[in-house]
Amino acid sequence: MAKRQRSVHTCSECGYSTPKWLGRCPDCGGWGTLTESRAATGGGSGAAAAAVGGSPPVGLTPTSPAVPISRIDPASATTVSTGIGELDRVLGDGIVPGSVVLLAGEPGVGKSTLLLEVAARWAAQPSTTPTGTRTALYITAEESAGQVRMRAQRTGGLQPTLYLAAESDLDVVFGHVEQLKPSLLIVDSVQTMHISGVEGVSGGVAQSRATTAALTTLAKTSGIPVLLVGHVTKDGSVAGPRVLEHLVDVVLTFEGDRHSSLRMLRGIKNRFGATDEVGCFEQTGDGIREVADPSGLFLSHRDSTPDGTAVTVAMDGVRPILAEVQSLLVPTQSKNPRRAVTGLDATRVPMVLAVLSARAGRQSFDREVYIATVGGVKVGEPAADLAVALATVSAMDGRPIAPKTVVLGEVGLAGEIRRVPDLRRRLQEAARLGYVSAIVPAGEPLEVPGMRIRRVSTIGEAIAALG
Known part of the structure; x- marks a missing residue:
């Protein structure tokens, strides 16, 4: 049966496809993002076509038996350490050979710097191969290449087995891989790569999908772990079609405030470990x-504790972090006094x-x-809630x-103090850092050595x- 051509309209933002043109994508809500392309349809061939026609299906001979x-x-x-303990923690004790990791983040947050540090640490570690060294290709x-070399020199990342290539053609990248046979491949970034024979511009739906699929195939067939840098959209999600997140094994986000030096690495998807x-x-x-x-970054280092200050323990994933909450009250004649909140839930x-006004x-x-x-912690x-309340009372008095002393608890509208999850882990972290007293919700019997609860x-x- 002769094949016929039909029109398919594909969204350049999310990859949604529909045979009819629409002004707005029903999936991502983008306006004017659907572009027309041609797709071939027909009777088909092979096992699927034979099954549809009623005859027994005939499959292809597999290259390797099950x-x-x-x-x-x-x-x-088996996981292999990257040389950076915090990255290994998020990945799940290290990187798995043949895996594909997508690292996304806002511009200027430090994605390239982090992965260059990973490449340098990787190249500096000994290997079990006959050469005794690891080779990383960036x-x-x-x-x-000169810009990346300057950054590597500034960060102390010049290693003899760290190779650098400034390329945007994926076919040429594969040629470098065949010549060097590295044990780690880093591509910065996936949205700027293009592959010949695929329509569309770099960063478009077709090019991003084809590039990620080709790199994933390379990783699975060769066992080389691949780290990809990805861009993010205005709302903080990974740029490009959602198929990128489905193709890779691990999706990480690198977050940080421009006014703070703190950076947080979080896992969104991880086939080899937890995402918390x-x-x-x-x-x-x-x-x-x-x-x-x-x-230590979120606590003020002082000999005495001033009024209007309370210390709480927040959970970021499964990690307890001590945070200091400060409250300041200023008399005013305004009928609508200002309420300014930074780093906390403004609602x-x-x-x-x-x-505090109605119940206390x-x-x-x-x-x-x-x-x-x-310290910029959020x-x-x-x-x-209880830390906010007691810091405010401390400032009033x-x-x-x-x-x-650490303060933990959720405040209800009736003035009750509700329980919080992972209380024992929070108090153990506070005790480890030298805190000896805690104010917590009632009803949960627990004891922490060296701490008065x-x-x-x-x-x-x-x-x-408070006394």
Whole structure:
């Protein structure tokens, strides 16, 4: 049967396809993003066509026979350390040979610097191969080789087995891989690569899909782990069609505030480990430095604790991090006093102030209230409610909270203090850092060595526990 051509309209943002042109993509909501292309349809051939026609299907001879799952070598999926402990934590003890990792983040957050550090650490580690060394190949399509070399020199990443190539043609990249046979391949970035024979511009749906699929095939057939740099859209999601996230094994996001040196590495998808691990890094003049104990970045180092300050323990994934909450109250004649919140949930802080007014008699309607966290940490969970409340009471009374005290609890509208998840893990982290006292919700019997735990049921009891 002769094949016929039909029109297919594909969204350049998300890859959604429809035979009819639409002004707005129903999947991602983009306007004017559907472009027309031609797709061939027909009777088909092979096993599928034979099955449709009623005759017995005839399949192709496989290149390798299927084997029992018990005979597959488990060493093929053994993780290998990248040389950076925080990255290994998020990946799940290291990178798996033949895996594909997509690292996404905003421009300027430090993605290229981090992966260049990974390549340098990888090349510096000994290997079990006959040569005794690891070889890393770094492909840059956004910068020149000289620019990357300058960054490597600044960060101390010049290694003899770290190879660099400035290429944007994927066919040429495969040629470099055949010549060098590296044990690690880094491509920066997938949206700037193009492959011959595929329609569309670099970064488009067709090119991004074909490039990622080709690199994934390379990784699976050769066993070389591949790290890809990806761009993000305005809303923070990975740019390009969602098929990119489905093709790769691991999707990581590198987050950070332009006004802070702190960087967080989070897992969105991980076929080899959990997605609730978080890696902490600090961007310095010498590159990206991993922070094994980030709580020190979010605490003020002072001999005495001033009034208006409370320390809580936030959970970022499965990682407890101590955070300091500060409250400042300023008298005002305005009928609408200002409520400024930084680093906390801006919708919960006014609620906590209202509970203090209605349930504890602590009025703040005649004062401007400024509440913020220290060090740029962002705490969005309700477990910080009690810290906000007690820091505000401390600022009202001019009386500091007892030193080395942590405060945990969710504040309800009735003034009750509700339980928070992972309380034991939070208190153990606080005790490890030298805190000896805690104010927590009542009802959960637990003991932490070296820590005095005071349980409260209402906001009034919590205020009374301050002494």
